[in-house]
Amino acid sequence: MxxxxxxxxxxxxxxxxxxxxxxxxxxxxxxxxxxxxxEDEDWPSPNRERRATGAPGPDYWQQEVDYDIDIRLxxxxxxxxxxxTVTYTNNAPDPLDFLWFQLDQNRFRPDSIAVMTETVGxxxxxxxxxxxxxxxxxxxxxxxxxxxxxxxGYGHNITAVTDADGNPVDFTIVDTLMRIxxxxxxETGESVVLNIEWDYRLIETGVIGxxxxxxxxxxxxxxxxxxxxxxxxxxxxxxxFSDYEGWHNKAFLGRGEFTLEFGDYDVSIxxxxxxxxxxTGVLQNPEDVLNQAQRDRLEEARTxxxxxxxxxxxxxxxxxRRGTRSEAxxxxxxxNVRDFAWAGSRKFIWDAVGVEQDGEGVAPELVMAMSFYxxxxxxxxxxxxxxxxxxxxxxxxxxxxPYPYPVAQSIAGPQGGMEYPMITFNGGTYGRPVxxxxxxxxxxxxxxxxxxxxxxxxxxxIYFPMTVNSDERQWTWMDEGLNTFLQFQAERQWEEDFPSRxxxxxxxxxxxxxxxxxxxxTQSDSVLQFGSNAYGKPATALVVLRETILGRELFxxxxxxxxxxxxxxxxxxxxxxxTMEEVSGVDLDWFWRGWFYSTDHVDISLDRVIExxxxxxxxxxxNARERAEDDAGPESLTQAGNREAGIAYYEARNPExxxxxxxxxxxxxxxxxxxxxDSFREExxxxxxxxxxxxxxxxxxxxxxxxxxVMPIILEFTFADGGTEIVRIxxxxxRYNPDNVTxxxxxxxxxxxxxxxxxxxxxxxxxxxxxxxxxxxxxxxxVYRSSSDNDTMMDDMDxxxxxxxxxxxxx
Amino acid sequence: MxxxxxxxxxxxxxxxxxxxxxxxxxxxxxxxxxxNPRTGEMEIVHRLFAHDLLTALDRDEQDAAQFLGTEAxxxxxxxxxxxxxxxxxxxxxxxxxxxxxxxxxxxxxxxYFVAPQPSETESFIVDNDLLAEAFDDQVMMTNLRFQxxxxxxxxxxxxxxxxxxxxxx
Numbered sequence: 001m002x003x004x005x006x007x008x009x010x011x012x013x014x015x016x017x018x019x020x021x022x023x024x025x026x027x028x029x030x031x032x033x034x035x036x037x038x039e040d041e042d043w044p045s046p047n048r049e050r051r052a053t054g055a056p057g058p059d060y061w062q063q064e065v066d067y068d069i070d071i072r073l074x075x076x077x078x079x080x081x082x083x084x085t086v087t088y089t090n091n092a093p094d095p096l097d098f099l100w101f102q103l104d105q106n107r108f109r110p111d112s113i114a115v116m117t118e119t120v121g122x123x124x125x126x127x128x129x130x131x132x133x134x135x136x137x138x139x140x141x142x143x144x145x146x147x148x149x150x151x152x153g154y155g156h157n158i159t160a161v162t163d164a165d166g167n168p169v170d171f172t173i174v175d176t177l178m179r180i181x182x183x184x185x186x187e188t189g190e191s192v193v194l195n196i197e198w199d200y201r202l203i204e205t206g207v208i209g210x211x212x213x214x215x216x217x218x219x220x221x222x223x224x225x226x227x228x229x230x231x232x233x234x235x236x237x238x239x240x241f242s243d244y245e246g247w248h249n250k251a252f253l254g255r256g257e258f259t260l261e262f263g264d265y266d267v268s269i270x271x272x273x274x275x276x277x278x279x280t281g282v283l284q285n286p287e288d289v290l291n292q293a294q295r296d297r298l299e300e301a302r303t304x305x306x307x308x309x310x311x312x313x314x315x316x317x318x319x320x321r322r323g324t325r326s327e328a329x330x331x332x333x334x335x336n337v338r339d340f341a342w343a344g345s346r347k348f349i350w351d352a353v354g355v356e357q358d359g360e361g362v363a364p365e366l367v368m369a370m371s372f373y374x375x376x377x378x379x380x381x382x383x384x385x386x387x388x389x390x391x392x393x394x395x396x397x398x399x400x401x402p403y404p405y406p407v408a409q410s411i412a413g414p415q416g417g418m419e420y421p422m423i424t425f426n427g428g429t430y431g432r433p434v435x436x437x438x439x440x441x442x443x444x445x446x447x448x449x450x451x452x453x454x455x456x457x458x459x460x461x462i463y464f465p466m467t468v469n470s471d472e473r474q475w476t477w478m479d480e481g482l483n484t485f486l487q488f489q490a491e492r493q494w495e496e497d498f499p500s501r502x503x504x505x506x507x508x509x510x511x512x513x514x515x516x517x518x519x520x521x522t523q524s525d526s527v528l529q530f531g532s533n534a535y536g537k538p539a540t541a542l543v544v545l546r547e548t549i550l551g552r553e554l555f556x557x558x559x560x561x562x563x564x565x566x567x568x569x570x571x572x573x574x575x576x577x578x579t580m581e582e583v584s585g586v587d588l589d590w591f592w593r594g595w596f597y598s599t600d601h602v603d604i605s606l607d608r609v610i611e612x613x614x615x616x617x618x619x620x621x622x623n624a625r626e627r628a629e630d631d632a633g634p635e636s637l638t639q640a641g642n643r644e645a646g647i648a649y650y651e652a653r654n655p656e657x658x659x660x661x662x663x664x665x666x667x668x669x670x671x672x673x674x675x676x677x678d679s680f681r682e683e684x685x686x687x688x689x690x691x692x693x694x695x696x697x698x699x700x701x702x703x704x705x706x707x708x709x710v711m712p713i714i715l716e717f718t719f720a721d722g723g724t725e726i727v728r729i730x731x732x733x734x735r736y737n738p739d740n741v742t743x744x745x746x747x748x749x750x751x752x753x754x755x756x757x758x759x760x761x762x763x764x765x766x767x768x769x770x771x772x773x774x775x776x777x778x779x780x781x782x783v784y785r786s787s788s789d790n791d792t793m794m795d796d797m798d799x800x801x802x803x804x805x806x807x808x809x810x811x
Numbered sequence: 812m813x814x815x816x817x818x819x820x821x822x823x824x825x826x827x828x829x830x831x832x833x834x835x836x837x838x839x840x841x842x843x844x845x846x847n848p849r850t851g852e853m854e855i856v857h858r859l860f861a862h863d864l865l866t867a868l869d870r871d872e873q874d875a876a877q878f879l880g881t882e883a884x885x886x887x888x889x890x891x892x893x894x895x896x897x898x899x900x901x902x903x904x905x906x907x908x909x910x911x912x913x914x915x916x917x918x919x920x921x922x923y924f925v926a927p928q929p930s931e932t933e934s935f936i937v938d939n940d941l942l943a944e945a946f947d948d949q950v951m952m953t954n955l956r957f958q959x960x961x962x963x964x965x966x967x968x969x970x971x972x973x974x975x976x977x978x979x980x
Binding site: 119139141142434435436442443444445446447449450497499500501510511513514515516517528529530531532535706768776778779780781782784785 | 875911952965
């Protein structure tokens with residue numbers, strides 16, 4: 001019961017925070033302060049660790065934790081056995097009597113908070129029960145998963161915790177966390193050494209889910225059997241301890257991923273002798289685990305222009321069939337990383353290429369981009385994986401800082417997409433060609449682009465949050481949102497019209513109008529519609545910020561500053577918000593409120609346009625204009641009917657009643673009017689006369705903010721002469737009234753039409769009210785009805801590929 | 812319990828092949844329903860990831876755009892979506908949805924249906940099971956837009972039963 005009440009409290013707290021962040025509502029009317037500042041009310045007060053500028057303060061500190069780990073894989077039992085020596089250095093001003101460690105595998109224990117709190121209809125992998133109050137069934141895969149969790153004994157077994165002298169140390173396990181009580185208080189600047197031994201059973205990723213595990217293949221004529229192992233969140237890892245949260249001892253519920261401390265790792269991985277291993281860090285003993293040819297190829301790859309096979313497809317196929325009872329130990333060293341992951345398989349093909357970069361004195365000049373994948377992933381992986389890694393480094397570095405590590409790796413396996421320092425797990429169903437009924441090998445456009453997209457995304461995470469160390473366990477959007485924004489940029493630079501899933505504003509409008517959403521600023525584990533909330537909406541917000549609000553120059557400088565300020569440090573959302581404002585010089589509190597703290601959407605309507613011209617007071621002009629206006633008005637229906645009936649006017653039949661007024665209408669210019677005009681002109685200052693003589697027109701435009709988010713108003717005016725002009729009105733136009741405004745536009749050209757948001761850049765959810773004169777744009781369905789578009793594809797063109805090439809051949 | 816067992820048996824063959832969730836792959840789709848003021852029709856537009864749709868149709872080897880460029884492909888998708896998305900009035904009477912067609916645009920497959928404009932709009936029942944049989948974690952969001960108001964029906968893991976949506980007057 002205690003677990004449930006904890007969860008309820010956490011949710012309530014998040015909701016309270018969100019509510020408190022809303023602009024101040026009035027009681028006497030509906031006015032709201034859409035531009036109210038967030039500083040000091042909703043954001044934490046600046047201090048000497050974190051400044052109001054968004055930069056780390058003069059007293060900023062963070063812990064350092066170094067690891068020396070030995071790990072052995074028992075392949076038959078799918079079990080890991082490990083021991084580690086942890087050196088924890090306390091840089092905090094606080095003395096520490098205990099240390100907290102994360103035991104993330106415990107989330108798969110049947111009595112864990114994660115498993116015990118799975119609910120019907122929640123945002124994660126639920127029990128799969130159908131039907132709400134009247135359950136209608138349960139999926140077979142959900143039953144299988146539950147059975148494995150109940151029966152297979154997952155979770156970390158901690159078998160020993162000792163101090164540097166080997167003496168036992170007390171420890172307490174609380175769900176996915178472990179508190180280790182220190183014999184002596186760890187004072188500021190001191191280090192302590194601890195030894196931990198553990199083991200755990202690996203999960204089958206396809207059944208249990210999660211971010212690591214194993215996948216075994218069926219042996220066919222074309223492909224071998226055997227397995228791929230992806231190992232992550234696998235060793236007892238020191239929990240983060242920060243200036244703003246103290247110990248980050250939030251249990252792992254499977255959603256909010258993690259944050260950790262930076263440190264150096266020496267890891268020895270013992271696996272069957274015929275495995276190829278990829279890991280965070282640089283291989284230290286190639287002479288022990290690679291043959292001479294492989295070592296030569298690795299050297300060649302460093303200076304090659306294109307990826308070089310270290311292990312060829314045929315060597316990998318042969319390797320699968322060898323089998324061995326002996327073991328080999330792969331030794332890796334990684335410096336200044338916040339985690340360590342690895343993968344191993346005898347199925348791995350391995351390719352690599354050296355990517356040169358300007359390290360700017362803080363990063364390597366050469367990065368080895370590498371990929372590890374089975375023959376089942378060919379020919380897609382050798383064609384695209386390492387090149388996608390290379391492309392990611394190029395684009396992300398241009399937005400942030402040089403890639404900070406000597407290695408960047410993409411691993412194929414069961415995990416569809418997950419990131420760790422220097423190593424990423426990509427694939428799942430993506431990137432594997434299919435064999436049709438006739439034995440032809442093909443792959444779809446989606447398979448190719450999906451593969452490129454996921455590799456960009458996961459490699460991108462090595463920048464955010466593996467280097468800019470934001471806390472995804474609390475704020476998913478800080479790494480997923482920022483990273484999806486950069487993924488969108490990299491995809492847009494891969495090929496024209498790359499079909500990105502997220503980033504273009506129109507794609508997020510559906511989500512933003514939906515009625516059961518939550519703000520981006522919601523605690524990770526409580527987020528529903530994860531993809532739209534934590535990936536799509538923040539990524540789109542940044543696209544809007546860059547292309548529409550700030551412009552590229554201001555945005556890029558601010559974003560780059562954020563990245564560099566917090567490179568190898570631990571930022572909070574407020575550090576990001578503050579940096580973007582401080583560096584761009586643009587107040588953005590209204591933007592954060594609208595996009596990050598609210599569930600409002602963007603929908604501005606153009607309600608009315610009125611044209612005004614200057615009264616020249618010149619009776620020759622004004623009287624003629626008034627006459628023309630009168631003539632343009634509708635004629636009396638009775639008068640028109642009489643004329644059609646041939647009824648003559650009395651005046652026409654009796655000319656003796658025709659007088660002065662009969663011959664001159666009320667618009668006839670009189671001498672007195674001319675004299676009045678001459679007198680008016682004499683009184684005018686020169687500048688006043690210039691205005692009166694100009695052709696300027698004033699247009700009054702009425703707007704309603706129907707969606708709630710205040711945004712710039714972007715208008716395209718089309719003129720009678722055929723010309724157009726785009727006008728961008730800053731969002732501050734809404735500051736007096738966030739719901740309705742009237743704005744004026746002055747031009748010497750006659751306006752014939754106006755379109756609101758003509759470039760589809762604001763995520764305006766309803767465009768039917770964006771036009772003057774009003775018009776209804778055809779719906780997507782109508783457009784489809786009136787056109788037929790087509791595309792071509794490999795299989796339909798009777799083309800096929802082979803495992804060794806993406807070059808198509810006739811089937 | 813007997814009922815559960817019966818359903819499990821009938822579902823097992825399909826659900827055992829359901830793909831696992833992954834950390835950064837999201838199985839989600841959107842259905843937008845609104846009346847087109849120009850035509851007077853109610854338009855039902857489904858937006859799914861094209862790759863996921865082809866997986867559900869067991870056509871992984873095909874290119875989605877090309878698949879939907881053929882009569883057979885269009886028919887297959889129409890029959891599939893017609894079966895897995897249903898909509899009724901507040902009394903539960905099913906609307907007769909007419910299939911218009913489908914197309915691929917970027918990563919997405921768009922599937923179009925129309926129906927006569929409903930005479931009553933106070934309440935609807937929607938049952939959006941698109942892709943749910945293929946992916947355990949598929950989430951479908953249905954937005955209904957009537958009288959300038961939006962109501963959302965969510966169906967996803969553990970909550971697949973029909974959803975009633977009300978537009979209060």
